[in-house]
Amino acid sequence: MITDAAVVILAGGQGTRMKSRMAKVLHRAGGKALVEHAIDTARQVAPPDRVFVVVGHQADAVRAVAEAAGVGAIHQKEQLGTGHAVMCGENQLASLGGILIVLNGDCPMIRPETVQQLVELYRQTGSAATMITTDLADATGYGRIIREPNGDVLAIVEHKAATPEQLAVREINAGFYCFDAAAFWKHVHEIRTDNPAGEYYLTDMVAILLQAGHRVTALKIEDSSELLGINNRLELAAVDRLMRDRKVRQLMLEGVTIERPETVTVDKDVEVGMDTVIGPFAQLTGKTVIGENCRIGASSILHDATLADDVEVFPFSLISASTIDARAHIGPFARMRMGAHLKEGAHVGNFVELKKSTLGEGSKSMHFAYLGDSTIGSKVNIGAGTITCNYDGKHKHQTHIADGVFVGSNSTLVAPLRIGEGAYIAAGSVITDAVPAKALALGRARQVVKEGWSRKPKAD
Numbered sequence: 461m462i463t464d465a466a467v468v469i470l471a472g473g474q475g476t477r478m479k480s481r482m483a484k485v486l487h488r489a490g491g492k493a494l495v496e497h498a499i500d501t502a503r504q505v506a507p508p509d510r511v512f513v514v515v516g517h518q519a520d521a522v523r524a525v526a527e528a529a530g531v532g533a534i535h536q537k538e539q540l541g542t543g544h545a546v547m548c549g550e551n552q553l554a555s556l557g558g559i560l561i562v563l564n565g566d567c568p569m570i571r572p573e574t575v576q577q578l579v580e581l582y583r584q585t586g587s588a589a590t591m592i593t594t595d596l597a598d599a600t601g602y603g604r605i606i607r608e609p610n611g612d613v614l615a616i617v618e619h620k621a622a623t624p625e626q627l628a629v630r631e632i633n634a635g636f637y638c639f640d641a642a643a644f645w646k647h648v649h650e651i652r653t654d655n656p657a658g659e660y661y662l663t664d665m666v667a668i669l670l671q672a673g674h675r676v677t678a679l680k681i682e683d684s685s686e687l688l689g690i691n692n693r694l695e696l697a698a699v700d701r702l703m704r705d706r707k708v709r710q711l712m713l714e715g716v717t718i719e720r721p722e723t724v725t726v727d728k729d730v731e732v733g734m735d736t737v738i739g740p741f742a743q744l745t746g747k748t749v750i751g752e753n754c755r756i757g758a759s760s761i762l763h764d765a766t767l768a769d770d771v772e773v774f775p776f777s778l779i780s781a782s783t784i785d786a787r788a789h790i791g792p793f794a795r796m797r798m799g800a801h802l803k804e805g806a807h808v809g810n811f812v813e814l815k816k817s818t819l820g821e822g823s824k825s826m827h828f829a830y831l832g833d834s835t836i837g838s839k840v841n842i843g844a845g846t847i848t849c850n851y852d853g854k855h856k857h858q859t860h861i862a863d864g865v866f867v868g869s870n871s872t873l874v875a876p877l878r879i880g881e882g883a884y885i886a887a888g889s890v891i892t893d894a895v896p897a898k899a900l901a902l903g904r905a906r907q908v909v910k911e912g913w914s915r916k917p918k919a920d
Contacts, residue, residue: 461504462506462579463507464559465505465510466506466558466559466561467502467506468514468534468553469502469511469564469565470565471514471565472522472545473485473516473517474516474517475517477691478693478696479693482518483522484566484690484691487690490700490704490728491728492568494565495525495526495565495566496525497569498567498568499511499525500529500728501571501575502531502561503531505575505576505579506561508529508530511532512531512549512553513531514535515534534548534549535548540653540659540660541662542661542662542663543648543662543664544659544660546562547648547651550645553645554641559579559582559639560644561636561637561638561639562635562637562638563636564635564636566690567636568690568699569688570636570687578590581679582677585677587675587677588639589637589640589676589677590637590676590678591613591636591638592679593605593631593632593633593634593681594631594634594680594681594687595684599619599630602633603616603633604627604632604633605631605632605633605678606626613676613678633663635662637662640674643672644665647669648665703728704725704726707728708724714732716732716733716736718738719758720739720740720741723741724738724740724741724744725743729747730744730745730746730747730748730750731749732754733751733769737756738756739757742757742761743760743761743763745762745763746765748763748764748767749767750765750771751767753769753770754771757774757776757791757792759775759776760777761780762778763780764781765783768788768804769786771789771790772789774794776791777791778795780796780798781797781798782796782814785801786805787805788802788803788805788806789808790808793811794808794811794812796808797813798815800815800816800817800818801819802814802818803819803820803823804822806819806820806821806823808826809825809827810828811828812826812827813831814832815832815833816832816834817833818835818836819840822838823837824841827845829843829846829847830846830848831846832848832850834850834859834860834861834875835858835861837862837863837864840861840864840865841865841866841867843869843870844870845869846867849873850875858876862880862881862883863882864882865879865883865885866883867885868884868885868886868887868888868889869887870888871887871889872889873885873891874891877893877894878895879894879895880894880898881897881898883899884899886901886903886904889902889904890903
């Protein structure tokens, strides 16, 4: 954490090349909005009360993301360039002193370690500004970095203004900066709009600071993918793929087995314990946390799910916003949602759905059941075809099933309802009244058999 750093994230532009009604920085890659990635990086570099997002296009929506992350917002009413975006925050930023770091809200790949290296070079060289650069095989359209013999930055030359010798330079400006805050605010209003777009360009600060006698340096990084910006859907998809490849590689190096890793989707914030095995085409999204020695079956989808150790999720199961305790089994083709909780050793089988329900230790529901708004104790057996009727057309109601209950197949439990410890529910019953402990409840019509009925002639 760099306590004297303030970070400004440029996120006010519309991004017309995205061909979208949504602000560019709100599009998602790696499971998060682009601007969220920039905020995550900034929060690992500077204190959150010194991190600010410049909002402009769809300001309220982008501001909401910033506020949810605990950082500030700067409103750029008119989008008049990158220099103008930072100047809009002068009242909030100039008094902070220290150093000023500028990041881009549409560049989600930049690592906190790289920003820290930028600051280290700034401090070591005593520069007024340090910028991030990289070499590109094809630098067409980018400003070229022209260096002094000692390695300092002499100039940034835009592609259209470059000489043939300068066009041969492969080192380009990536648009990430670390400024001495005092020098920046002293000179920032010298930026002019004498360019075809009539905008205030932050890159002009390099020439302004050099002209004022300050030193400008550059940090060249080898992995240019860190600096990728998003301008269209193709680039969005490419960055999403890179971020997910990076995450999958990280997990495998940490001891997670991933079968067919090129098919698996894992969001940035997902955590997976050692010796867990993830099957092909699985999706682990949101803030999912998986313990050690688990097995996630093929094509299963886990979103904001929490799994303890030794959990097995069989293929094609869906777990959303739910908690699974140790040694529980789920699936195949099961669905856990909206706060479902499987306690230790519980088993849920094929085509079973739990919603806002708890299934106790060692309890089982193995086939074709819906258990909604229910609290189910330990060592309970839920027979195939059982449903809890939790909705009366206006309100949801609770079902409480105590420990050791046996619910026969094809039972209908009409809430609100309580079933006492050790009770039995006969198969095919409709239960509407409370069942005492250790009782047998039957709720079905008496069977009638008419012998020889099928031999009688049928009417035409």
